[in-house]
Amino acid sequence: MSALDEYYAALERLKANKPNVLAKGSAINNDTVALEAGRKRGSIKKSRHTALVAVIELTAQEAGQNVLSPTQQIEKAKNKTKAMKSDYEQLREDYEKLLEKCNSLLLENFELRRKTHQI
Incomplete structure (x- = not known):
């Protein structure tokens, strides 16, 4: 599984409020998705992962979080x-x-x- 796939899987787990690494109810943002995917905080960069960042922001807005x-x-x-x-x-x-x-x-x-x- 590539890093990008891991990020999307982590995002889906956070969206479903069933994270493996973080606590339930964690905010949905770039850092929490990276941590949930087993990466370091700040590993999701806007310059490298523009599509992923857009999906994360959209998901956070849909979840009612003000990003x-x-x-x-x-x-x-x-x-x-x-x-x-x-x-x-x-x-x-x-x-x-x-x-x-x-x-x-x-x-x-x-x-x-x-x-x-x-x-």
């Missing part, structure tokens, strides 16, 4: 960070406004009490 490239993962993390910073800044502004309002009410309360004591 993102490392650059897409970084971009997603950056967007999430920007959104969190924006939310933080909005909360900070709201906090400052409420603090000003609270201090204003405390001052007004103090002045009203002082006036009522004078009367």
